[in-house]
Amino acid sequence: MPTTIANAAPGDTCTEFRVKVMVFSPESGFKFDVTVQRKCFPTKFLVIFNLFKKIGNEFVQIVSVEFEAEKKEDKKAVETIATTGVNLLQSRAFTKKVFPLVKASAPETKIDNEISKTIKL
Numbered sequence: 488m489p490t491t492i493a494n495a496a497p498g499d500t501c502t503e504f505r506v507k508v509m510v511f512s513p514e515s516g517f518k519f520d521v522t523v524q525r526k527c528f529p530t531k532f533l534v535i536f537n538l539f540k541k542i543g544n545e546f547v548q549i550v551s552v553e554f555e556a557e558k559k560e561d562k563k564a565v566e567t568i569a570t571t572g573v574n575l576l577q578s579r580a581f582t583k584k585v586f587p588l589v590k591a592s593a594p595e596t597k598i599d600n601e602i603s604k605t606i607k608l
Contacts, residue, residue, distance in 0.1 A: 501527035509573045513582045516541045517590070521581060523569040532556040532565040534602060536581070538589050552589055554602040564606040580605040 502525075509521040522535040534554040539546035556562045573581070585605055588598045 489592050494544065501525075501530055502590060504569070506569055508568055509578060509581065511578070511582060513586045516538075517586075518546055519581075521573060523565055523568070531550075532562050532569075533608060534565055534568070536589060538586070549594075550589055552598055552602070554599060556606075558603075560602060560607060561603055568606060572608065576608040577605055580608055 493497075505522055505524045507520055507522045510518065511520075512518040517538065517540055519536060519538045522537070524533040524535060525531070526533070532555070534556070536552040536554070537548055538552075539551045540549045542549075556565045568577070584601050585598065588601055
């Protein structure tokens with residue numbers, strides 16, 4: 488990866504972070520994790536959904552979905568998940584609504600809409 492330099496404006500502070508907030512096995516032979524990431528300059532909040540499938544004796548990542556929180560309410564929801572974790576309703580929605588869409592390779596807009604609904608629960 489090449490070196491990158493970003494100049495911050497005076498008084499502008501931002502700390503990048505990446506927090507794994509959920510690891511779950513929704514059905515035999517699969518597992519997924521949900522990670523919250525904040526990037527700086529410009530500040531962006533992401534929810535990353537990684538799906539793994541058991542192949543042989545190990546789990547291999549088969550797909551990664553990055554949801555960028557663009558709306559104000561989505562950003563606030565992602566910030567809350569980063570500080571308090573995934574609540575019970577969100578956990579159920581990731582398992583019962585997001586996981587099947589990602590597993591079935593649903594269209595990106597459908598997955599995006601479902602993640603947006605899920606993080607606001």
